[in-house]
Amino acid sequence: MxxxxxxxxxxxxxxxxxxxxxxxxxxxxxxxxxxxxxxxxxxxxxxxxxxxxxxxxxxxxxxxxxxxFKRSISDKIEEYDTAIRECRRYKNLKDEFVSFIQSQRADETYEEATDFLEALQNYDAADPDSPDYQQLQEAIRRNSYTGKWMNGASPFEVESVDYVDVSEKEMAFSNKAEGLRKEIIxxxxxxxxxxxx
Structure with a gap:
């Protein structure tokens, strides 16, 4: 049993x-x-x-x-937003730099400021593969200005800004944002x- x-x-x-x-x-x-x-x-x-x-x-x-969407996509969207913010900040800093140079044309440095603005235009239009590009970059880099910049890393602190570095950082963040956009898609x-x- x-x-x-x-x-x-x-x-x-x-x-x-x-x-x-x-x-x-x-x-x-x-x-x-x-x-x-x-x-x-x-x-x-x-x-x-x-x-x-x-x-x-x-x-x-x-x-x-x-x-x-899943977390990894949300994280990439957040990273994209940060890259775009930085790209815009550097673009605005570049514009602020140009405005500062234009304001110098009112002083006795009119010709010097006008020549520098022309050099900036030539730099923006120049082909990076051109043999004169490096020289133009170095000439522009020598004209950095130190002060409090509204669009700088901190608007309350003094920092030195030059047009070439700001342009390169703007491009780097723009490229980063575009790469992230493709990954997100x-x-x-x-x-x-x-x-x-």
């Missing part, structure tokens, strides 16, 4: 384990179907954000994007595609 009870109990446990496995598999399939349905319902919102990134406008709510496309499979 003890062996019969043991066999019956063992069969009952085996049936319960098989039942649990079947229930677990069904639950997993149900959850996958629900996740797919949720992703399909979010498809339009996600593709709107993707279109905004593809156009280069980035005109979407960042918090909304955090909830619609690729990751968003992949995320959207895999979420609706």
């Amino acid at each position: 003890d062996i019969t009870v043991l066999i019956v109990n063992s069969l009952a446990v085996l049936v319960a384990v098989v039942g649990l496995i079947i229930t677990s598999v069904q639950f997993k399939k149900t959850m996958e179907a629900q996740n797919r349905a949720i992703s399909v319902s979010l498809f339009e919102l996600r593709t709107e954000i993707l279109a905004s990134v593809e156009s280069g406008k980035f005109a979407f709510n960042r918090t909304k994007a955090q909830f619609l 690729e990751e968003m496309r992949e995320f959207i595609e895999t979420s609706i499979r």
